[in-house]
Amino acid sequence: xxxRVAVLVFPGTNSEEETVRICRDVGLDAQSVHxxxxxxxxxxxxxxxxxxxxxxxxxxxxxxxxxxxxMDYVIEAAENGKLVLGVCNGAQILLExxxxxxTGAVRRPTAAFTKNAQQHFICKHVTLKLAMDPSRCAITxxxxxxxxxxxxxxxxxxRLAATAEHLQEIVDGGHLAFTYEGxxxxxxxxxxxxxxxxxxxVLAIMPHPERDxxxxxxxxxxxxxxxxxxxxxxxxxxxxAKALA
Amino acid sequence: MAxxxxxxxxxxxxNAALTALAALRRLGVDxxxxxxxxxxxxxxxxxxxxxERFEQNETLFNPNKHELQVLDANGPRDxxxxxxxxxxxxxxxxxTGASHARRFTxxxxxxxxxxPAGASHVRDAAEKLLCNPAIERAIFRE
Numbered sequence: 001x002x003x004r005v006a007v008l009v010f011p012g013t014n015s016e017e018e019t020v021r022i023c024r025d026v027g028l029d030a031q032s033v034h035x036x037x038x039x040x041x042x043x044x045x046x047x048x049x050x051x052x053x054x055x056x057x058x059x060x061x062x063x064x065x066x067x068x069x070x071m072d073y074v075i076e077a078a079e080n081g082k083l084v085l086g087v088c089n090g091a092q093i094l095l096e097x098x099x100x101x102x103t104g105a106v107r108r109p110t111a112a113f114t115k116n117a118q119q120h121f122i123c124k125h126v127t128l129k130l131a132m133d134p135s136r137c138a139i140t141x142x143x144x145x146x147x148x149x150x151x152x153x154x155x156x157x158x159r160l161a162a163t164a165e166h167l168q169e170i171v172d173g174g175h176l177a178f179t180y181e182g183x184x185x186x187x188x189x190x191x192x193x194x195x196x197x198x199x200x201x202v203l204a205i206m207p208h209p210e211r212d213x214x215x216x217x218x219x220x221x222x223x224x225x226x227x228x229x230x231x232x233x234x235x236x237x238x239x240x241a242k243a244l245a
Numbered sequence: 246m247a248x249x250x251x252x253x254x255x256x257x258x259x260n261a262a263l264t265a266l267a268a269l270r271r272l273g274v275d276x277x278x279x280x281x282x283x284x285x286x287x288x289x290x291x292x293x294x295x296x297e298r299f300e301q302n303e304t305l306f307n308p309n310k311h312e313l314q315v316l317d318a319n320g321p322r323d324x325x326x327x328x329x330x331x332x333x334x335x336x337x338x339x340x341t342g343a344s345h346a347r348r349f350t351x352x353x354x355x356x357x358x359x360x361p362a363g364a365s366h367v368r369d370a371a372e373k374l375l376c377n378p379a380i381e382r383a384i385f386r387e
Contacts, residue, residue, distance in 0.1 A: 055264055056260070056261070056264075058260070058261040058264045058265065059261065059264075059265055059268075059374065059375065060377060060381075063374060063377070064264055064265070064268050067268050067271065067272060067374065096377065107373075108372075109377050109378075109379055110379050111379045112377050112379050112380045114330075114380045115330075161331075161332065161379065161380045162379045162380070163378075163379060166379060
């Protein structure tokens with residue numbers, strides 16, 4: 001039986017459709033779970049927090065949803081070892097919830113994906129590089145060590161920022177999961193595109209691999225090629241599916 | 246050189262403040278009303294007061310929805326915390342011509358009616374929600 005994956009929908013989430021679709025494409029039983037259905041969350045095997053602007057990014061990106069009742073369940077599930085993947089706004093929420101890098105207490109963030117260096121929204125195709133051994137994180141365990149994952153960076157607040165002390169903890173603790181190939185498009189510290197927690201079951205990445213999961217949304221697709229063929233971004237979700245098999 | 250502190254508030258309902266109020270209550274902070282403002286501290290050498298230039302800048306100020314107030318206080322008032330980004334760019338300098346400026350988000354907490362919240366409540370609100378110390382600094386009333 002396929003593993004059940006909850007794709008969380010907060011008020012303002014906008015990437016749940018493509019996230020559910022790619023999860024189903026790789027064989028997972030994925031469902032959107034609306035914020036009014038929080039009590040159903042314990043029945044799922046894993047959780048994906050998709051992109052968007054949850055609660056309109058009020059106060060800070062991810063700050064309000066990190067305290068939403070849905071996150072009570074996600075935090076408990078993460079503490080029990082279930083897998084949690086956050087993409088873009090989902091990643092911002094995981095940082096505000098203190099789940100990644102996880103070097104402080106829950107809901108006491110030690111880092112943030114904050115305003116881009118250029119102080120405005122960017123939308124740019126990027127390539128993600130693993131910055132750790134794939135086995136360090138259950139969600140990446142089925143990736144090759146030199147795997148390159150295409151994705152779209154589409155954010156105004158994707159720059160990793162933290163105090164020098166906390167950045168050092170990220171490096172020393174092996175929390176740097178993905179970097180950008182080449183220069184970060186947003187001035188991110190450590191060239192960071194993604195972070196993992198200590199236990200390796202919670203992964204937060206800023207760019208959207210689910211938006212480069214089929215040939216039709218890959219920028220270099222050849223004319224006439226099958227637009228519904230899986231593209232490189234699907235690789236990460238295949239690895240998630242293998243971890244849940 | 247003149248120093249000026251101005252606060253820009255919304256005339257229209259402040260949805261961000263309402264959301265923050267609901268979140269703070271859920272977190273157990275005893276607060277009945279929450280006001281938000283953008284506070285700017287300028288060191289200014291201009292011939293015209295910086296608040297006049299600010300009000301004329303269409304990027305920073307929309308008279309249909311904003312109100313500008315020159316503050317007497319040079320720091321947070323009772324019940325108030327100012328949140329400052331640790332590495333914010335000095336965007337307003339280019340726009341206002343001021344020689345130095347700092348920008349803060351002001352959150353003012355009230356317990357009942359016009360009674361400002363106590364210092365411990367303000368600190369509680371900042372620690373639980375309003376300030377991410379990884380990227381921001383909270384400035385409290387001295």
